[in-house]
Amino acid sequence: MDLITVWFVLLAILWTGYLVLEGFDFGVGMLLPVLDRGRGLDRGRGLDRGRGLEAPSSHLDQRGEREANDRRRTMLTTIGPHWDGNEVWLLTAGGATFAAFPHWYATMFSGMYLALLLLLVTLILRNMGLEYRHKRTDREWVRRWDLAIVGGSFLAPFLVGVALTNLVAGLPMTEHTMGSMRYTEFDGSLLSLLTPTALLGGVTVTVLCLAHGAHFLALKTTGDIREQARAVATKAGLASAVLAVVLLATLGAQRGTAASWVVSGIAAVALLAAIAANAKGAEGWAFTGTSATIALTVVAYFLMLFPNAINGRGDSPDLTLAAAASSPLTLQIMTWAAVVFTPIMLGYTAWTYWVFRRRLSVDDLPQPVGAH
Template sequence: MDYPLIWFILIGVLWTGYLTLEGFDFGVGALLPVLGRRPHVGNGVVESENRRRVMLTAIGPHWDGNEVWLLTAGGAMFAAFPHWYATMFSAFYLPLLVLLVALIVRNMGLEYRHKRDDDTWRQRWDMAIVAGSVLAPFLVGVALTNVVRGVPLDANFEYAGSFWTLLNLPSLLGGATFVALSVTHGAHFLALKTDGPIREEARQIAWQVGIVAAVLAVLLLGWLVTTQGSLAVAALAVVAAAGLVGGLLAGRAGREGLAFGGTALTWVAATASYFVALYPAVMPTTLAGGASLTIENASSTTMTLQIMTVAALLFVPIVLLYTAWTYWVFRRRLSTHHIPAPVLVK
């Protein structure tokens, strides 16, 4: 049994799950100042706060569970491919540090904004949520695109570039695409999970931002196919494009479930195309005379991978069932009339 290949696929699945699920979380957070305001009402401050609470309540049962996919992906990389983990975290040290800070600040905002009934307090935490929700997918897109594109590794698998090496045109395009797709995905999620004005405005935002996301995705996937691609990568790129276009048209027609499913399919196919383009490498080099890390020379011992495989067979189905159950339980729509008055803490 080819255990390195199995764990390469499993890590790809974990990254796919993270981007598909956390993607709409990021999108909702980024849309907070756009859909969370209501200027033309009698009591605009109260109405605006209720809209924000509806948006955050929609992702409330899910966002922390969605982040487990990232933690599990990082842990699986560390255990299954320690050389990949070490090289990647060494090369991307500063971007990954900023990513970690962005996630921490965002999560603090989600946890702490409701602790005090004070407008200034909430506005500051809202800024943290928005900043983290935009910066995190951008940095993930930059990092993953650089992994597929390749980085300068010497013959000893040591990173020979600098921070600025990572800020190349394809990686910046990847970051921008991930942000635009997250916002589109989040808007479709809000259209599916809310009712009233937020639902209608979310559908409009999804269409407008979705067009931008489609243009960026075509450019990104076109680069991937022409420079790193194969027939399988091209097929996955077509599926990703079809999912996005279909999702936008479904949202335009008021079919929110199909719209959300379309952008979810786009995330799945796009992430899969990245990992298919990467295989059999896990960290290709762009340096003449350098050496690439592959699933063979970067993997742990066979016994380690065997033990991990048994653990995965036992626990992954449980996690999937629990996640599906959570989404089923919290499936109903929300509106501002469901939001109670804030509780004053004395």
């Protein structure tokens, strides 16, 4: 296997790590407004009415607000030690693309500039919400940062799904000649990225991340949050199964190979196994199933992409890996750096997940800053 293929495989691994790990982060963020109400407050209201007592609405509103905030804090605490480390995978994937395949990087960022800028702004606002939400306790402050977290958690995986699907489904490209050198460039607009297949890819990745995050919450929490997360995971899992089958069949019909069809089939089986495990209360196996589904989907994408960096749409020329790659010396230096630093990154990631492996509940939360 030559170094060009080695770095193509390493990029697939980096994107797999990012979507598996950051995928449940996104899912947890999407679920903040869904799982922030427990059954305890409703039972309390019913008990009061049954005794002929009618609690003041302001008291119930304050109580419900505190409960919702505590539940959201619990959900965010489950990803607190991990979300910033998970984003390192995206930074590494971008840096590796720039160094190993500069023409691939340049074509992506020229063709998808506005979409990738929107993704960057979305991630920044979401991360600011995760960092600053707990700095103050007044209602408007918390509500606005919650909106940034929830909105970013929906939009970011959608944009990533659209971008990756476009690479496989194909972009409008043209070939240019400069002297004796020939090169391929993007020849389209922002609207040319918003094809039905690309939008389907964005929706599928988003819903799959939602199911993945629900499995993670069921694995990491106790009580009402755990039970409600399992219920959401079943619905999101079934929806993502339908979407994934349609998406992979559509892409497979255009770009599929025997290997990509096999991997796509295994991904579908893994997702169905995750849904079955969740129904039985085996949250660990359910989370493993959606992790495998995301990983295998990325593998199927890269199999449909190889030996190209970007597939051409219709009669457009492809941008091949050979044409997009750096010099052999650059790839050799990068390979030695990867041999040294990749095990360190993997070891540190595994260690953090092991240290913060226990389940959480609302009772484990400390008093928020500024609370009396």
